Amino acid sequence: MKSIVCIPTYNERENIVALFSAIHSYIPELHILVIDDGSPDKTADLVRQQMAVDDRIHLIVRDAKRGLGTAYCAGFRYAIDRGFEYIYQMDADFSHDPKDLLRFRHEVAHADLVIGSRYVSGVNVINWPMSRLLLSWFANLYTRVITGMPIADATGGYKCFRAEVLKRIDLERIRSNGYAFQIEMNYKTWMLGARVREIPIVFTDRVTGESKMSKNIIFEAAFLVWKLKFATIFSFGKR
Ligand SMILES: Nc1nc2c(ncn2[C@@H]2O[C@H](COP(=O)(O)OP(=O)(O)OP(=O)(O)O)[C@@H](O)[C@H]2O)c(=O)[nH]1
Ligand SMILES: [Mg+2]
Known part of the structure; x- marks a missing residue:
């Protein structure tokens, strides 16, 4: 079973090397692909140093x-082209506990997409201000009501796809970012009739580094949900 985890990075110098060790302490055979967008803090240089001594580490660098x-899509394409069968995604900032990778691996034996969910058994978020928690919770309620998609946490970024399902999604046509990207991928997977499972995870807010949350991300997601809904209605059942 060839598996890889895609990790997008922007200024994650303080986290990335520790994250590699943590991941490999749980699943030594897991490959790791970093997709770095020319981080000014030179995250990519650190990754290159690790690559020189560890052939499980891969890197895509984009200029800006x-x-x-698009970072995830580039990562998914890379992984598919190299024959990886299970493709994980996670953040670099330790919001996603690397230990949970073991539970993802277990669950994906019976699913096409496993989603780490903050809301599947109560609310499992540590260190978020109430405003951000409410925003996330309402964004999920809104998404569920409009799309009808039975997913408690559609905006989270800790997941594992079977490559088979990603191959059936036209990655070139995905334009969304942020929350909207997660929703769009879940929706397209669900519309394919694939098996989607949620497992409870605890999400911890980043300890070091800078937050990139913005109003644009929220508007993008609010709009996308309607776009997906209408695209489905007007395609008369076609996917
Ligand atoms: N390649 C790439 N990675 C990004 C970009 N924006 C964010 N990231 C990375 O994507 C992951 C999630 O981004 P975060 O900034 O942690 O987003 P968040 O968790 O919603 O918000 P905070 O943790 O509060 O900042 C992290 O590993 C980031 O370094 C980007 O434009 N390009
Ligand atoms: Mg984060």
């Missing part, structure tokens, strides 16, 4: 900050 969605 071009957003999370």
Whole structure:
């Protein structure tokens, strides 16, 4: 079973090397692909140093900050082209506990997409201000009501796809970033009739580094949900 985890980075110098060790302490055979958008803090240089001594580490460097969605799509394409069968995604900032990778691996044996969910059993978020928690919670309620997609946490970024399902999604046509990207990928997977499972995870806000949350990310997601809904209605059942 060839598996790889895609990790987009923008200024994650303080986290990335520690994250590699943590991941490999749980799943030594897991490959790691960093998609770095020319981080000014030279995150990519640190990754290159690790690559020189560890052939499980891979790197894609893009010239400028071009957003999370296209970063993931570039990563997914790389992984598919190299024959990886299970493709994970996670953040670099330790918000996603690397230990959970073991539970993802277990669950994906019976699913096409496993989503780490903050809301599947109560609310499992540590260190977020109430405003951000409410925003996230309402964004998920809004998404569920409009799309009808039965997913408690559609905006989270800790997941594992079977490559088979990603191959059936036209990655070149995904334009969204941020929250909207996560929603769009879940929606397209769900519309394919694929098996989607949620597992509870605890999400911890970043300890070091800078937050990149913005109003644009929220508007993008609010709009996308309607776009997906209408695209489905007007395609008369076609996917
Ligand atoms: N390649 C790439 N990675 C990005 C970009 N924006 C964010 N990232 C990375 O994507 C992951 C998630 O971004 P975060 O900034 O942690 O987003 P968040 O968790 O919603 O917000 P905070 O943790 O509060 O900053 C992290 O690993 C970031 O370094 C981008 O434009 N390009
Ligand atoms: Mg984060």
